Each structure stands twice: as C-alpha cells, then as structure tokens.
Amino acid sequence: MNPMEGNTNEIFYLCEGILLNPNDKTMKDEFNHNRELSFSNIDNCILILEREVQNWLLAPMSLLIDNDIANKSKYVPYKNSIFALFGIFSYIEKIQRYKDGKPYTSGDTQSTTILTYGFKQLFPEDENTQYGNNKIKKILENTRHSLMHSGNIGDNVLLNNDYENSSPVVYKGSNNNLQKIEIIPYKMKSKIIDDFEIYIEALREVSNIELRENFQIVFDEFYNNEISMLR
Numbered sequence: 001m002n003p004m005e006g007n008t009n010e011i012f013y014l015c016e017g018i019l020l021n022p023n024d025k026t027m028k029d030e031f032n033h034n035r036e037l038s039f040s041n042i043d044n045c046i047l048i049l050e051r052e053v054q055n056w057l058l059a060p061m062s063l064l065i066d067n068d069i070a071n072k073s074k075y076v077p078y079k080n081s082i083f084a085l086f087g088i089f090s091y092i093e094k095i096q097r098y099k100d101g102k103p104y105t106s107g108d109t110q111s112t113t114i115l116t117y118g119f120k121q122l123f124p125e126d127e128n129t130q131y132g133n134n135k136i137k138k139i140l141e142n143t144r145h146s147l148m149h150s151g152n153i154g155d156n157v158l159l160n161n162d163y164e165n166s167s168p169v170v171y172k173g174s175n176n177n178l179q180k181i182e183i184i185p186y187k188m189k190s191k192i193i194d195d196f197e198i199y200i201e202a203l204r205e206v207s208n209i210e211l212r213e214n215f216q217i218v219f220d221e222f223y224n225n226e227i228s229m230l231r
Contacts, residue, residue: 014226015051022229039227042212045219046203049098053091058193061087065186069161078159081185082152085159088185089144091192092118095199101214103221115140122191123169134175142181157181 011021017031028034037044064080096118116136142154156178168187173179202208203215
C-alpha cells in the first residue's frame with residue numbers, strides 16, 4: 001500500500017504529467033524534465049488546461065467514437081457514441097465558461113444559457129440547419145439533459161456516423177413539433193477538437209487581454225484548493 005494513501009498531503013496529478021506535491025509546495029512537469037510550474041504564471045495555467053482537456057476529455061471521447069466507426073456490426077456502431085455525448089456537452093459548457101469568464105459555483109442556474117450559447121457558436125445555422133435558441137434547447141432536452149437525468153438519449157434522437165449530412169447536428173421539425181434530431185458524433189468531436197486548438201492558440205496570444213482575463217477567473221476558481229496548497 002502506498003504510504004501516502006489516505007494522507008491529506010498526498011501528492012497527485014492535476015493532469016497527465018503535471019504532479020502537485022503539497023508537502024514541498026511544488027508543481028512539476030514530468031513531461032519537460034520536471035520543470036517547476038507556478039499558478040502565478042498564466043502560460044503554466046494554460047498548459048494545465050490544455051493537458052487536462054486533451055488527455056482526460058478529448059482523447060477518451062475520440063477513442064470511443066473511433067471504435068464505433070471501426071465496428072460496423074448491427075447495433076454496435078453507435079453504442080459508444082451515446083456515452084461520448086456526455087463528454088461533448090461537458091466540453092461545450094466547460095470551455096464556454098472559460099471564454100466568458102463565468103466559473104461554475106454551487107447553485108449556478110446559468111448552465112443551460114451558457115450551453116445554448118456555446119452550442120450555437122460551435123454549430124451555427126446554415127441552409128441545412130435552420131434552428132434558433134428554442135430548437136437548440138429542444139436538442140439539449142433530448143440529449144444532454146436526458147443523458148444526465150435518465151442515462152440515455154431522448155425520443156427522436158438518432159446517432160449515426162454514416163449520415164451524409166453536411167452538419168454534425170440536424171434538427172427536423174418546428175419549434176413545437178420535433179420530428180427527428182440527427183447527430184453525427186464524429187463530426188461533433190472533430191468540431192470541438194478544432195475549437196479547442198483555436199482557443200488555446202488564442203489564449204497564448206498576449207494581446208487577447210479580455211480572453212486571458214476571463215480564462216484566469218475561471219481557472220482560479222476551479223483550482224482554488226490546489227492554488228491554496230502551494231501558498
């Protein structure tokens with residue numbers, strides 16, 4: 001048994017390769033010759049978010065969806081994609097909060113509003129996907145909300161990585177008469193991976209003052225406990 005297990009000062013990983021040691025108040029990057037990092041350095045904080053999202057959210061999601069694509073037997077091609085939707089919607093809200101400078105706190109009632117706005121930014125309207133906020137909310141009710149509360153997608157939602165739709169998400173019907181929501185998980189995944197790369201690149205640009213300030217607000221709130229350990 002690890003002698004540190006159960007110890008409140010047990011060392012732990014913030015993300016892959018970045019080890020925080022409350023005992024000697026250090027945070028080191030094992031992927032870069034144990035270089036010491038600091039929460040007071042915004043570039044170090046950006047690195048932590050980058051590793052966290054890439055390795056603990058995007059990589060597992062890609063593994064699940066890629067396995068679906070590789071497995072063409074009946075009923076199997078979409079089984080992992082149902083679970084991968086958890087990660088997709090988690091990403092949308094998480095990164096939109098970073099972009100807006102709105103950290104999640106207990107009792108927060110803004111989740112649906114933030115998620116709706118983030119969804120619209122990632123999957124904007126075009127000639128094939130004419131839907132506004134009300135339709136986006138209907139999509140969320142039958143995907144993200146249904147998954148969170150019932151462990152499955154709702155009525156009229158179909159996942160298929162073989163759809164020939166040009167858009168990752170297509171809503172069929174009107175605001176009051178939902179007929180079908182077609183979702184292509186691998187296209188949604190590809191879109192959020194591209195979005196994250198653009199976001200990280202923008203964060204590293206010192207001229208993007210507001211974006212960096214918003215990032216720091218959310219980061220500091222989320223890692224408040226870890227930051228206090230190194231003081």
